[in-house]
Each structure stands twice: as structure tokens, then as C-alpha cells.
Amino acid sequence: MKIRTVASLAFVILVAGSIPAFAQKPQQAAAQGADFTGVWYPSTAATLGAATPDNPGPSTSSYDSNDPDFQCFPSGVPRIYLFLYPIEFVHTPGRVLILFEYGHNIRQIFTDGRGHAQDEEPTWMGDSIGHWEGDTLVAETIGLNDKTWFGYGGQPHSEALRVVERFRRLDHDSLMIDITLDDPKAYTTQLHTQKKYILKPDWNIKEFVCEDGLINFRDYEKKVAIPQPTK
DSSP states (O other): OOBOOOTTOOOSOOOOSOOOTTSSOOOOOOOOOOOOOEEEEEOSOOOSOSOBTTBOOOSSOTTTSOOGGGGTOOOOTTGGGSSSOOEEEEEETTEEEEEESGGGOEEEEEOSSOOOOSSOOOBSSOEEEEEEETTEEEEEEEOBOSOOOSSTTOOOOOTTOEEEEEEEEEETTEEEEEEEEEOTTTBSSOEEEEEEEEEOTTOOOOOOOHHHHHHHHHHHHHHHOOOOOOO
């Protein structure tokens, strides 16, 4: 059954392995339109839907839920942008890398003219192919598995999910990511959100080990858990 969406939806603030470089034969690298090199920190929350009429969100705390992110699985796209941790862009010929401090995930966006990988199994972070439109990097990601959520509310998606991101610098110190989600098997309309980042020239990506902090996180969740009604 499709999940009905409404315009007033609000997202809760918006790779396990990288896609193999040999999935497609690289073509000649296209001309790069802009340079996002550096470490960036999120300055805004996202605004997409935390809940829908058919999916009102969890009635228990995240500690009691089956949120895959709290089991240290990769966050997927676009949820990886939800967390208030820095990201780093690295440009190489024919490829843009995004290094996420949260979960120590890596995304590869190929810009060398190749197409999407064929007959590949769905993955946590999907297969991302990009091209330049002036100074805007446009990336299309498909091949995502259906094991991730869009946010804390437990919004699901299918393996038909298609994510289109438009990366552009507003000025030297500001980066905007426009994100459009299209999943005709799960939602009756496209969903859209934005995420703004601020350049942090003196920062580096730090170590992050999900399993190492999971025990403390669970102790915290126990303290803030929503009380359950007594039977």
C-alpha cells in the first residue's frame, strides 16, 4: 500500500561499503564545474516528513525501536545527512568522494561519464552517478536496499527509491544540498528537502566507532524513554 504524503510533512532533522570502481568501465572524466574540497559542518535541519498519515512515527523511544541506525548499520541516503557531524569532500579525476565522520561512511559519486552499475545487488549507500551543470554537481543514486529509514520516525522506502542531489556553493563558506526523493512504490508524490553546510577550514574528520559508543547511547535512551502504559 502506498504511503500518502501531505505538504506539511516535517523531517526529523534529516558506505557500509563503497560501490566498486570496476562496476563500470570509466570514461574520460568530464570537466569539473566547482570545487567543494574541505570539511563542512551542517548549519540547518532538514525539512521533509517525519511522519505520514499511514505512518505516524514510533510510539516508543528509539531504544525500544528497531531503528537500523541504532544497530550500527549504515544510515543510507538521504538519512546520512540527518546527523550533526562534519563531512569532507575530496575531488579526484572522474570522481567526488564524500567522507562522513558519522559512521565513517564513504560515498563515491562518479563523474567520468559511466552509467549506473548493471545487475548489482542493492546496497546501503547505493550507486551514485553525477554530472556537472555549471557549478552545480547533480548526483543520481539508485540501487539502495530497503533496510534504511528516512528518519527517526521509521519512514520506510522500497528498493525503487531514486535520490537526486544538487550540490552547489552559495558562497565560499556555504554549501547547499537540494535533495529530491522519488519512490513510486512507497510514496504517492516526490519528497524534497535541503541541507546547508558551512566550511570549516581548520577541521579534520575524526574517528567514529558506532559500536564503541552504543552502550552509553542505550543507557541514555533508557533514561529518556517514553513511559509505557501499565497493563
